[in-house]
Amino acid sequence: MRNSLAExxxxxxxxxxxxxRRLGAAAAKISLHHDERTTxxxxxxxxxxxxxxxxxxxxxxxxxxxxxxxTSGNRLDQLDTMIEHAVSLAKVGSAAHFxxxxxxGDVTAVKTHSPKTLGLTREQMIETCQRIVDAIKAYDSxxxxxxxxxxxxxxxxxxxxxxxxxxxxRTRWRLGAFVQRTEGTDMVLTGYDRSWCDLNEFFxxxxxxxxxxxxxxxxxxxxxxxPGKCKVYLPPETLAMFCHVLQLGVNGRSVAKSESxxxxxxxxxxxxxxxxxxxxxxxxxxxxxxxxxxxGIPTRRFTVFDKGVLRGFCYDLDSAALAGAEPTGHRxxxxxxxxxxxxxxxxxxxxxxxxxxIYIRHLIGFGQxxxxxxxxxxxxxxxxxxxxxxxxxxxxNTMVAGNVYDVFGDGxxxxxxxxxxxxxxxxxxxxxxxxxxxx
Amino acid sequence: MRDELTSALANARADYAEIRVETxxxxxxxxxxxxxxRARSSTFRGGIARACTKGGWGVVVFDSLDxxxxxxxxxxxxxxLVGKESTELADVEPVVDERPxxxxxxxxxxxxxxxxxxxxxxxxxxxxxDPSIESSNxxxxxxxxxxxxxxxxxxxxxxxxxxxxxAFSATGRDGALVQRAHDSRAxxxxxAAVLGLEDAVLEVARRAxxxxxxxxxxxxxxxxxxxxALGGVFIHEAFGHLSEADFLYENPKMRDLMVVGRAMGGKxxxxxxxxxxxxTIGSLSYDDxxxxxxxxxxxxxxxxAGHLHSLETAGKMRAKPTGNARAIRRxxxxxxxxxxxxxxxxxxxxxxxxxxVDRGVYAxxxxxxxxxxxxxxxxxxxxxxxENGQVGELVRDVxxxxxxxETLNAIDGIANDLTQRQRGxxxxxxxxxxxxxxxxxxxxxxxxxxxGG
Numbered sequence: 018m019r020n021s022l023a024e025x026x027x028x029x030x031x032x033x034x035x036x037x038r039r040l041g042a043a044a045a046k047i048s049l050h051h052d053e054r055t056t057x058x059x060x061x062x063x064x065x066x067x068x069x070x071x072x073x074x075x076x077x078x079x080x081x082x083x084x085x086x087x088t089s090g091n092r093l094d095q096l097d098t099m100i101e102h103a104v105s106l107a108k109v110g111s112a113a114h115f116x117x118x119x120x121x122g123d124v125t126a127v128k129t130h131s132p133k134t135l136g137l138t139r140e141q142m143i144e145t146c147q148r149i150v151d152a153i154k155a156y157d158s159x160x161x162x163x164x165x166x167x168x169x170x171x172x173x174x175x176x177x178x179x180x181x182x183x184x185x186x187r188t189r190w191r192l193g194a195f196v197q198r199t200e201g202t203d204m205v206l207t208g209y210d211r212s213w214c215d216l217n218e219f220f221x222x223x224x225x226x227x228x229x230x231x232x233x234x235x236x237x238x239x240x241x242x243x244p245g246k247c248k249v250y251l252p253p254e255t256l257a258m259f260c261h262v263l264q265l266g267v268n269g270r271s272v273a274k275s276e277s278x279x280x281x282x283x284x285x286x287x288x289x290x291x292x293x294x295x296x297x298x299x300x301x302x303x304x305x306x307x308x309x310x311x312x313g314i315p316t317r318r319f320t321v322f323d324k325g326v327l328r329g330f331c332y333d334l335d336s337a338a339l340a341g342a343e344p345t346g347h348r349x350x351x352x353x354x355x356x357x358x359x360x361x362x363x364x365x366x367x368x369x370x371x372x373x374x375i376y377i378r379h380l381i382g383f384g385q386x387x388x389x390x391x392x393x394x395x396x397x398x399x400x401x402x403x404x405x406x407x408x409x410x411x412x413x414n415t416m417v418a419g420n421v422y423d424v425f426g427d428g429x430x431x432x433x434x435x436x437x438x439x440x441x442x443x444x445x446x447x448x449x450x451x452x453x454x455x456x
Numbered sequence: 457m458r459d460e461l462t463s464a465l466a467n468a469r470a471d472y473a474e475i476r477v478e479t480x481x482x483x484x485x486x487x488x489x490x491x492x493x494r495a496r497s498s499t500f501r502g503g504i505a506r507a508c509t510k511g512g513w514g515v516v517v518f519d520s521l522d523x524x525x526x527x528x529x530x531x532x533x534x535x536x537l538v539g540k541e542s543t544e545l546a547d548v549e550p551v552v553d554e555r556p557x558x559x560x561x562x563x564x565x566x567x568x569x570x571x572x573x574x575x576x577x578x579x580x581x582x583x584x585x586d587p588s589i590e591s592s593n594x595x596x597x598x599x600x601x602x603x604x605x606x607x608x609x610x611x612x613x614x615x616x617x618x619x620x621x622x623a624f625s626a627t628g629r630d631g632a633l634v635q636r637a638h639d640s641r642a643x644x645x646x647x648a649a650v651l652g653l654e655d656a657v658l659e660v661a662r663r664a665x666x667x668x669x670x671x672x673x674x675x676x677x678x679x680x681x682x683x684x685a686l687g688g689v690f691i692h693e694a695f696g697h698l699s700e701a702d703f704l705y706e707n708p709k710m711r712d713l714m715v716v717g718r719a720m721g722g723k724x725x726x727x728x729x730x731x732x733x734x735x736t737i738g739s740l741s742y743d744d745x746x747x748x749x750x751x752x753x754x755x756x757x758x759x760x761a762g763h764l765h766s767l768e769t770a771g772k773m774r775a776k777p778t779g780n781a782r783a784i785r786r787x788x789x790x791x792x793x794x795x796x797x798x799x800x801x802x803x804x805x806x807x808x809x810x811x812x813v814d815r816g817v818y819a820x821x822x823x824x825x826x827x828x829x830x831x832x833x834x835x836x837x838x839x840x841x842x843e844n845g846q847v848g849e850l851v852r853d854v855x856x857x858x859x860x861x862e863t864l865n866a867i868d869g870i871a872n873d874l875t876q877r878q879r880g881x882x883x884x885x886x887x888x889x890x891x892x893x894x895x896x897x898x899x900x901x902x903x904x905x906x907x908g909g
Contacts, residue, residue, distance in 0.1 A: 056515075061706035063541075067534045068515030070787065072502070086495040091519045095499060102497060109568055110495035111486075139537075161707040197829070199709035202861050204829045274489045275590040278632045382833030385824040386855055389627075390634040394855035394908030396833040414831070416857045418675060418908035422632075452675045452908060 022051045022073065023174040023184050026093065030176040033077070033100050037178075040104040042079040044117045044178045047100075048311065049075045052171035057142045059164040059194075062150050067139060079103045080117075085335075086110035114338035118179030122315040124308045128301035133216040134188035135170060142166035142192075145222045149194045152226035156233065157198065164194035181313030189214050189304065194225055198233060205411070207232040207378065207399050211437070215302035219437055232378060232399065240402045240410030242451050248374035249417070250367065250403060251444040253436035255377050260355055260441070261384065262391055262421040263294065267321050269332035269350040271389065273340035278390055278422065279327060287422065288325040289429035291360060295320050296331070298346075298353035303438065305354035310334075314346040316353065356440045360431030364443035367432050369406035375451065376401040376408060377417065394418035412453070419449040457614065458552075461606035464524035470507035470514075470532040471543035474607035475524060476744060477503035478786035485571055486595035487579035492572070494595070502786040507531040508545065508768075512538025517787045546770035546777045548747050550610035555741045557616035560646040563598040571596050574650065575622070578657045582626045585661030588668055590629040593638075594657075596650065597621045603744070611746035619643070619737055619892060622650035623880040624657050626664035635852065637664035637837060639821075640880035642892070644737045649878070663838060666850055673839060673851040673907055679816035680856065680905040681809055684875035686822050686836050687897025691727055692797050692883070693825035694832040694860040695720075696895075699729070699754045699762070700780070700792040700885075701769035703829070710829075711773075718760045721864040724802045727755035729764055731779055731795030737878050737892040738797075742779070744790035749779040754797075755864075766792050784888040791886050798896040802870025809869045809901045816842040817907060819854050824881070833857045855908045869901035 030047045037045035050073070057067040076089045077099055086106035088099040146164040153162050173185045193210020209228040213219045251259065271277040279287065298307045298316040307316050312334040320328045331347035332340065347353070368376075379398040386392050397415045401408045424446050432443040461475050479501045486494040502519040505527040514534025518527050563571075575594045582592035598620040606612040625638035637660045643649030682690055697703070704710045731749030733739050740749050745767050753761040763773070766781035769792060781790035810818075818840040825834030839854035840847045875896055882890025 064512065064538050066513035066515055067538055068513075068517070068531065069534070070517035072517065072519050072787065074500075084492075084495075086497075088496065089498040089500075091500050091502060099499065106495050106497060106568065109572055111493050112491035159709070161710070197707070197710075199707070199713060202713060202830055202859070204831075206828050275629060276627050276634065278634050381828050381831055381857075382824070382826040382835065382855070385826065385833070385835045386853060387634070387636060387823075389636065392853055394835075394853055396831050396857040398828050398831060414857075414859055414906065416675070416833075416855075416906055416908040418853075418855070450675060450908075452906060 021172060023049060023172040027174060027176070027182065029096065030174060031182065033096055034176050034178050036097065037079050037100050037104055040101060042081055042104050042107065044080040046078050046118055046175065046177040046312070047075060049174045050171065052169055054167055054169040055139050056167045057139060057146060057165065059146050059150055059162070062154060062162045064143060067143070077103045079107045080113050081107040083113050084108065084110040085113040114335050118177040118181065118312055118334070119314060120179050121181045121313065124315045125299050127299050127306045127308050129214050129306050130186040131188045131215040131302065134168060134190055134214065137168045137190055137216055142168065145192060148222040149226045152223065153194065153196060153229055156230045161197040162194065167191040175309065175313055177313045179313060183309050183313060185308060187214060190216060190220060192220060192222070192225065194229060196229055203239070205233065205236045205399065212304050213302055214304065214306065235401050235408050236399065236411035238410035239413055242375050242402055242412040242415045242453055243373055244452050246448065246450055248371045249446050249449050250371060250374060250376040251446065252378065253441035253443060256357065256441050256444045258380070258383055259421055259425070260294070260357065262388055264352050264355065265389055267330050267352070269330040269336040269340060269342070269347065272330045273336050276389060282327050285327055286325045287327045288322050288425045289427050290325045291429050291431055292322055292325050292425060293358035294322040295356050295358070296352035296354060297356050300354055303354045307348070307353050310346045310348040314344050316346040319345055321352065357431065357442055359433045359435055359442045361433055362430070364432040364434050367430055367443060367445045368403065371403045371406055371445065374403045375412055376403055391421035393421065415451060415453040417449045417451055424448045457604040458606065458612050460524055461604060461612065464528045465606055465608050467525065468507060468528050468532055468608055470509045470535050472545055472608055473505070473507040473528055473532060474605065474745065475503060475505045475528055476786070477521065477604045478601060480599055480601040482597065482599035484595065484597040485575060486593065487575055488593050489591045490583065504786060504789060505531040506789060507535040508543050509535040510539030511541040511543050514538065515789055544771035545767040548767065548777055551613060551742070551746065551748070552611070553613045553741070555613065555615040557618045559618060561648045563620045563647040564600060566647050578624055578653065581654055581657045582624060582661040585626070585658055586628070586665035588628045588630060588665045589626050589661055591627040592625065594624045595622070605744065605746055607746055613742050613746060615741050617644070617740065620647055620650055621880045622653060624660055626661040628664040628668045630668045633668060635664055635667035637667060642737050642878045642880055644739070645735045667838060667852045670850040670852045672853045673817060675908050676906070677904045678907055679813050679901065679903050681813065681816065681818050681842065681899055681901045682897065683818070683820040683899060684873065684897045685877065686819050686834070687799060687900045688876065688895030689822040689825045689834050691799050691897055692794060692893070692895040693827040693834055694863060695727060695754065696729065696794045696797045697827050698829060698860065699764050701763040701765045701773060702792040704763065705769040705772045714760060714763070716760055716762065719758060720755045720760045721758045721867055723758045724870050725755055725758045725864065725867060726753065726800035728753055728800060729780070729794050729797045733796045736796055736894050738795045738894040740795065743781045744783040745781040747777045747779040747781065749795065752778045764792050764794065766790060782891060784891045788888050791888065793885060793891055794883060794893050796876065796894045798874060798876055799870065799898060799900065801872045801874045801898050804869050804871050806871045806873055806899045809871050809899055810842060810847065811845040813842045813901070814844055817851070817854060818842050818847050819856060830859050830861060832860055857906050857908060863902060863905065866903045867900055868903055871899040874898045
């Protein structure tokens with residue numbers, strides 16, 4: 018950062034916590050977030066814009082009796098006013114199930130700040146996007162191509178009345194592209210992007226262009242999917258999308274409120290025995306890496322499903338108290354960085370084992386239905402038919418439906434090879450039903 | 457503020473520059489289950505400067521209002537790095553105007569205790585409606601946003617954009633089966649809009665309980681009648697987004713596809729986007745480029761009649777700006793968005809639409825929808841079987857999908873009962889969500905719609 022704001026205001030936030038106590042709060046915490054970002058965007062294959070952003074925000078939470086309230090803002094000159102407002106609001110505020118923020122615990126150091134990422138210049142971002150655009154144009158000059166890059170440096174500070182005073186610094190880059198091919202009323206849309214805290218080999222314009230061109234090549238020919246139940250191949254990013262439903266299921270708040278279908282199922286086999294999910298906030302430079310949660314509780318590596326058996330729910334301080342459980346250091350009761358354990362056969366072998374099925378690259382409207390129950394029913398935005406272990410064309414006007422807990426409850430095959438972040442394998446599942454409109 | 461913004465633009469070195477500063481104060485309260493879950497308030501201020509030189513844009517987002525001139529200068533420097541062609545922004549008559557909100561009952565004058573008591577009462581209705589109701593989510597929120605805008609063409613406006621919202625949902629559970637129902641009301645004019653919703657709240661709770669016993673709808677192609685809420689989502693998602701010219705203006709094949717004059721449905725089909733409707737949550741006096749809001753026919757008599765534009769898309773497509781460049785908050789640049797989008801009334805009665813369906817599905821209300829140009833998916837909140845022209849058994853998991861061009865042509869009945877309700881949620885695009893919009897429709901009947909199952 019040009020100036021470390023977090024360091025300069027640390028004393029002020031500590032004073033703010035003391036001030037909240039003097040005003041009648043039993044406990045208080047104040048967080049601050051400051052970031053600076055540089056961006057560039059290509060539209061229709063040409064450099065369209067570049068710019069920057071600096072933003073600051075703070076959040077206050079206070080407990081008064083067994084009630085709490087939150088206020089937030091971005092003007093530090095209003096901090097005292099917002100503290101007073103929080104204390105006033107807490108008197109009629111939401112139910113609190115804890116009495117105090119815990120003292121500072123043993124924090125595992127996680128790398129999230131990279132000087133290499135800081136060295137990424139605007140010019141390099143523009144050049145890299147141009148390289149992606151050129152590579153895709155070389156495949157088809159009539160495509161509508163958008164690309165973009167971003168570099169962010171941020172700092173955060175958390176001060177609690179429990180004695181936590183934690184500063185964090187993070188860098189992050191994002192690089193991606195999105196293309197559209199239009200032929201009459203037939204359109205193919207695909208995109209691919211990457212993000213990471215360290216500027217390493219993941220920052221690879223060729224990999225992004227190759228992935229997109231690969232989609233376009235596979236999608237040249239249109240074919241029909243076979244209606245009914247069939248095997249479905251999920252590349253890592255699609256598997257990650259389905260895992261989002263599992264994240265909702267293990268959300269400790271939803272469990273405590275009896276809204277999750279997984280409530281009461283701890284220790285039961287919920288998923289296929291091939292499925293082990295671990296939340297690892299300590300993976301250096303991962304986008305979800307974190308040392309503490311929003312209450313100052315140290316994060317930890319956490320097994321969510323072990324060989325299909327539900328092993329734990331994600332709790333923050335308040336939700337854990339509500340559920341009568343121990344807090345697990347999960348901000349918002351959500352996993353930070355889910356990792357699915359690999360299987361023992363390669364993705365090529367999994368594909369080769371499919372006689373007739375579909376490959377889902379992207380779904381439209383996933384998560385819009387009764388997603389907490391695991392139900393999904395979506396249009397296949399981009400998908401392919403697999404025949405005799407090979408992709409034979411793109412499917413259109415095709416819908417898949419099922420329930421995530423059923424689909425992943427049995428007959429799941431996972432690949433030994435993982436995505437570039439080492440988090441998600443490829444998967445083959447049974448149990449989705451496929452329907453389509455007649456062409 | 458006018459002097460500050462005008463002064464900041466005075467030395468702008470660009471073909472065009474603008475600056476927008478916003479303040480927003482908001483309150484959010486919610487019950488979830490038996491307890492109050494959320495009590496929040498916030499105050500934010502900040503802005504964005506944009507400049508265009510030789511067709512390239514520089515965009516700078518800031519929180520501090522110190523040094524606004526430097527923010528504009530930085531945007532101009534960024535634009536100069538990018539621009540290599542020509543700036544083509546449509547002309548709009550400059551305006552100088554201030555549009556304070558006129559609230560019939562101002563939510564800022566209502567005490568927190570009263571707001572909490574309101575949602576506490578609704579929450580009790582949800583939790584007491586049926587033994588199968590496990591949880592609830594009843595929320596109240598309000599926001600008062602003030603937009604200050606100036607550009608190098610001499611436009612300056614201030615517009616206050618208030619919004620109050622009450623959203624309520626019920627979660628029913630039977631073993632591992634969980635079903636939800638929800639509804640909401642929103643207003644840009646009065647706190648009274650969130651009062652007296654007891655019947656609507658009870659209906660939501662009873663529906664969540666009933667959905668636990670409802671069978672899934674059978675997958676496959678059906679004749680479907682959409683109720684006005686879902687018809688509105690359909691036209692917003694499936695066609696409205698296709699009409700947004702930022703998807704078209706530099707995409708020759710899409711321009712060919714969406715050319716004005718192209719047949720888009722039966723002759724009774726008229727689709728409108730109208731930001732001038734009196735003070736709805738989707739309405740505005742000026743868009744976030746200073747263009748007055750307008751009424752645009754997207755489809756007229758079954759023929760594509762127009763697109764929605766920003767200054768740039770209108771400039772490059774030689775069209776008139778329509779007042780649809782909108783930003784969701786201070787940190788976002790304006791992009792082409794809808795306002796109040798609806799299908800106009802047809803000539804049939806609702807009864808006539810149903811009478812001609814031997815077997816079909818009546819799809820009601822919405823969970824949400826998503827479109828990817830020609831393909832769409834939208835989720836009904838619930839549905840009923842239609843048998844011999846009569847509304848029958850409640851069914852769940854009614855998710856409709858299709859190709860927009862084929863589906864518009866498959867509309868074979870439009871009733872005369874257009875309804876547009878102001879609700880929560882909103883539209884998402886380009887990382888900006890939820891943008892306040894409304895959408896509406898009469899009952900419409902569509903043949904051969906694919907429902908997943």
